[in-house]
Amino acid sequence: MPYATLAELKLRYGADRMSDLTDRDGDGIGDDPQIAQALADASDEIDGYLAARYQLPLPTVPSLLVRIACDIAVYRLLSLRRMGDIEDARRRYEDARRLLESLAKGTVALGLPASLPDAAQPQPSLAAAAVGAARTFSRSGTEGY
Template sequence: MYATIGDMETRFGQQELVELTDTDLTGAVVEAVVETALGDATELINGYVAARYRVPLSPVPDMVRRWCCDIARFYLHKAGVPDVVKAGHESALQGLRDVARGVVQLQATGVETPGASGETVLTVGGRVFTDGSMRGF
């Protein structure tokens, strides 16, 4: 996962996590609920960045850790999501869209795309033709 329960507590406070997870009124954070939200947020992030970066990202950029927390926080709200939580979620999604489009670059190991080496690449009907594979024609 790109963030921890500790990251969530640092950003939003333990009391908020208790309020969002403690349905049995024990007064404690239900860690399994927070970990599920963090796992779901991580999967969403991977979906956006996998075309440009090797996942899981390593090391985890601070920006991605923040996005993971904001998305997980949104997921923890079951009803009546406050505007500040919606704004954090939307900001994270916009950042991920920008990463997917190549507008924002992460400090992580990227994935080489076809043609990145300057080689001409043509994909037709599922077949990939490169300068090397077409040599002699």
Template sequence: MAYCIQADLASQISDADLLLLADDDGDNAVDAAVLVKVFADVADKIDGYLAGRYSLPLNPVPEVLRPLAVDMAVCQLYARRPNGVPPHRQAQYDAAIRYLEKVAEGRITLGPDDPAGNPPAQNQLELDPDNPPRIFDRAKLKGF
């Protein structure tokens, strides 16, 4: 399942840059096969991080994954070219991977539409009103 589509790339790169990055046959048109492969690779990477925590495929897809997928796809498109990945694109990719690692560890969620729901905070204190009275209350310990 693709987490982004070609139209989503417009938020990160211009049409001219997309053409330079995804026109392998030189016909002056973006090769759909290139984008399909890049989107599939990105989806596989994202699924790899989410698989241990979520039942895949995600339905609906949490919106927070779309910009991560776009950043990863743009970086992968640049990586296909001899000039390599610009540093700011690599930084965006690295940030997306760090986010996915935190999701996989359970340190953060996928936002309000997280399919796993919002688990209770760890170390949460639970009070039981049916507990017996204290053996050593404040009055008995007075003077110690």
């Protein structure tokens, strides 16, 4: 599920900035498919974190995830350019990644409405189940004691 659209990305960062980042042939027109791919990659990265805690797809897309998706997409687009352009994008990407880690741990909430029916509420996925070491003591291992 995409967490941000091309229109949302252009609204947040500006259409001119998106054209500057993706204009490979110098005609002043951005490469919308390249932007769409960066947004898809950002959504995949977000899903990787959220799947540890939430059942996907989410019933709604919180605005927090729209911002995170946009920041990750711009970082991905900037990573294709020369190194000097990436410093601010790297900081935003690292902030977005730390926020996703906090969402996965449950220390930050998505703020999904509490009025969703129980069936639509996000549920922890099986990926969130903890797997520990094998038991030291068991019935078969303590027979005769």
